[in-house]
Amino acid sequence: MDAPAHRRKDRSLLAALNIDDEEIGNRKRFLQFGDDDVARLKSIGELSERYADEVIEEFYRHLLSFEETRVFFSDPEVLARVKNAQKNYFVRLTEGNYDTDYIENRLKVGSVHERISLPMKAYLGMYNFYLRTVFARLSETYRDEPERAFSAFLSLMKLTFLDIGLAIDTYIESRERTIGRQQEAIKELSTPVLPFRDGILLLPVIGMIDSFRAAQLTEQLLHSIRDTRSKVVVVDITGVPYVDSRVASHLVQTVEAARLMGSRVIVSGVSPDIALTMVTLGIDLGRIETVGDMQSGLELAERLAGYKMVRVETEAR
Amino acid sequence: MGVPILKQEDFLIASIQDELTDAELLNLRDQLVAKCRQYRSRAVLIDVTVLELMDSFAARTLRAIANMTRLLGAETVVVGIQPEVAMSMVQLGLRLDGIIVAMDLEDGLSILRSRSGKKHASSA
Numbered sequence: 001m002d003a004p005a006h007r008r009k010d011r012s013l014l015a016a017l018n019i020d021d022e023e024i025g026n027r028k029r030f031l032q033f034g035d036d037d038v039a040r041l042k043s044i045g046e047l048s049e050r051y052a053d054e055v056i057e058e059f060y061r062h063l064l065s066f067e068e069t070r071v072f073f074s075d076p077e078v079l080a081r082v083k084n085a086q087k088n089y090f091v092r093l094t095e096g097n098y099d100t101d102y103i104e105n106r107l108k109v110g111s112v113h114e115r116i117s118l119p120m121k122a123y124l125g126m127y128n129f130y131l132r133t134v135f136a137r138l139s140e141t142y143r144d145e146p147e148r149a150f151s152a153f154l155s156l157m158k159l160t161f162l163d164i165g166l167a168i169d170t171y172i173e174s175r176e177r178t179i180g181r182q183q184e185a186i187k188e189l190s191t192p193v194l195p196f197r198d199g200i201l202l203l204p205v206i207g208m209i210d211s212f213r214a215a216q217l218t219e220q221l222l223h224s225i226r227d228t229r230s231k232v233v234v235v236d237i238t239g240v241p242y243v244d245s246r247v248a249s250h251l252v253q254t255v256e257a258a259r260l261m262g263s264r265v266i267v268s269g270v271s272p273d274i275a276l277t278m279v280t281l282g283i284d285l286g287r288i289e290t291v292g293d294m295q296s297g298l299e300l301a302e303r304l305a306g307y308k309m310v311r312v313e314t315e316a317r
Numbered sequence: 318m319g320v321p322i323l324k325q326e327d328f329l330i331a332s333i334q335d336e337l338t339d340a341e342l343l344n345l346r347d348q349l350v351a352k353c354r355q356y357r358s359r360a361v362l363i364d365v366t367v368l369e370l371m372d373s374f375a376a377r378t379l380r381a382i383a384n385m386t387r388l389l390g391a392e393t394v395v396v397g398i399q400p401e402v403a404m405s406m407v408q409l410g411l412r413l414d415g416i417i418v419a420m421d422l423e424d425g426l427s428i429l430r431s432r433s434g435k436k437h438a439s440s441a
Contacts, residue, residue, distance in 0.1 A: 222400030229420055257403035260413065262396065262420040 013107040014100070017173050019166075024103055031162055033098075037155035042096030044152050047141055048134070049091055055133050056087050062129055069122050085109075090130070093159060106163050110170035123167060127160050191217045193224040196298065199305045201230045204294075206239035214250035221254060225263045232304045233258060234297040238269030248283045255288050264304060265289070268297025320345045322352055327359040328429065329391075330422070333367060342378045350385045360429050361386050364422055366397030376411040383416045392417060392432075396425040 014020070028034075048055075060083060063069045073079045089109060092102065113123060135153050142149040191213070196202040201224055205217065225233065235251070237243070243251075255265040267290045270278075278285070291297045302309060319341070323330045329352055331345060349361055361382065365371070383393035394417040398406075406412075419425035 218404060219400065222403060226400055226420075229424070231420070231424075253404075253407045256407045256412075257400070260398045260403040260406055260418055261400065262398075262418045262424055 011100075011104060013111060013170070014104055017107065017169050019103060019107075019169075021100060024100065027162060027165060028098075031158045033155075033158045033162060037158055038096055038098065040152045040155040041094045041159060044138065044156075045091075045094040045096060047137070048094045051137050052087050052090055055090060055130075055137070056083055058133060059086065059126070059129055063122075063126070068119070072116060072118060093130075093156065093163075098159065098162075103166060106166045107170055110167035111174065113167070114171050114174050120168070120171060124164065127164055131157060131160060191220050193220050195228055195230070196234070197302065197305065197307060199229070199231045200298075200301045201225065201228060201233045202236065202298070203233060204236045204239065207241070209240060209247045209250060211246070211250070214247070214254075218250070218254045218257065222257055222261060225258060225261055231263055232301040233263055233265045234294065234301050235265055235267050236269045236294045236297060237267060237274070238271070238294060240269075240274075243274050243277060243283075245281055245283050248278065248285060252284075252286050252288060256286075266291060266297050266300055266304075268292070268294045319348070322348055324352070324356050324358070327433075328426070329353060329356065329358045329361045330364070331361065332364040336368065336370065337375070339374055342375060346378055346382050346385070349382055350389070353386050353389050353391050358391050359433065360392045360394060362394045362396060362422065362425050362429075364397050365395060365402075366399070366421070368402060369399070371398070371402050371406055371411065373409065373411055376406065376413060379413060379416060383413075387415070392429070394419055394425040394429060396421050 060073070060079070064073060073082065092105065131153075134156060135149075138149040138153055139146065142152075191203070191205070194202045194204070201221070203217070203221055209217070221233065221235075224230070235254070237251075240247070251267060255267070258265045265288070267285075267288055270290050270292060277283075289300070291300055299309075320331050320333050320337070323332070329349060331349055333345075337345065349363075352358070353361055363379065363382070368375075379393070379395060386393050393415075395413060396419045398418065417425070417428060419428050
């Protein structure tokens with residue numbers, strides 16, 4: 001009694017994958033999965049329930065005979081539980097009810113397998129095993145009506161492909177979510193604006209600058225300038241592998257914009273290689289102040305901001 | 318609504334309160350130049366913190382103010398350009414040549430004071 005209520009509550013997978021009733025309909029139409037298929041599957045429901053335990057046993061014997069899939073079922077308790085779940089899954093194939101709850105259930109099964117990182121090839125192999133075993137049972141049962149066995153099998157195949165599509169989608173969705181999270185992390189990592197002293201900001205740039213990163217870098221820098229009222233900024237490009245005319249023009253724009261806000265930008269970390277490319281390409285850095293390494297940059301920034309560094313005499317000597 | 322212009326010692330401070338139309342900008346220019354002459358000011362500070370947009374006409378007018386006040390012996394300082402405004406100005410190729418820019422009013426005043434200090438020192 002509780003089960004349907006619980007199922008109705010949790011539609012998060014459907015939502016995450018953008019699968020609504022219309023999409024479900026589209027998928028079924030694409031596979032030409034119609035009412036006659038539903039009827040045919042329902043007609044072999046009794047048969048599959050009769051053979052369910054047998055098929056599942058055979059299925060796990062097969063799985064456990066491979067090192068790669070055996071590791072997932074080393075715990076006998078786990079094995080008993082998944083066998084039970086597998087049986088439900090199998091019986092549901094021929095229950096004749098392929099509504100939203102069914103889809104949600106299939107997505108859930110897919111995401112569980114994704115979470116234990118069962119390889120896709122093993123997943124597909126399992127479907128293949130099901131189809132083969134069921135076909136053997138069907139042709140045995142309907143020995144005198146091969147036509148009937150075959151059409152029931154085709155209907156099952158359509159449904160299986162619907163399931164496979166859903167399973168693959170859960171795998172892809174999870175991977176895409178991971179990629180998205182990592183992109184966020186990279187975005188945050190890539191352009192830290194560090195207060196170096198009161199009134200001096202340090203912006204170390206590591207890695208390639210593309211136009212997206214350049215825009216973000218500029219935005220972060222300008223906002224940091226306003227928030228910290230910094231008069232001098234050192235942009236260190238030691239970690240930038242190469243500077244082409246596009247990167248250079250981004251730099252010039254950033255420096256000009258900072259100047260309009262009343263801040264001075266020093267670009268440091270110009271390697272001999274970068275200097276050579278810039279001269280060869282004839283890149284005009286305009287009025288940008290550049291220095292060789294970050295140390296020189298910071299020293300210049302301190303001088304501009306009115307700091308004077310003095311080494312403290314040590315008494316020991 | 319016009320822009321209030323305050324006289325503070327040797328400086329004139331124009332604090333823009335809202336986006337300005339072209340006519341209001343020209344009016345600001347005339348007012349500033351007139352008051353600059355009237356009070357014999359040494360510098361004009363224009364606070365643009367509230368502006369969310371600076372088009373070519375505004376930039377040109379600011380440059381004109383700077384050039385005109387310089388003829389009267391006063392510097393022009395623009396303060397409070399916001400990050401987005403700065404970025405769009407660079408992309409549009411708008412420049413504020415001949416104008417001192419500063420972060421905010423306080424920064425602008427301290428720049429002006431240090432400049433006048435140097436001037437006195439050199440003339441002494």
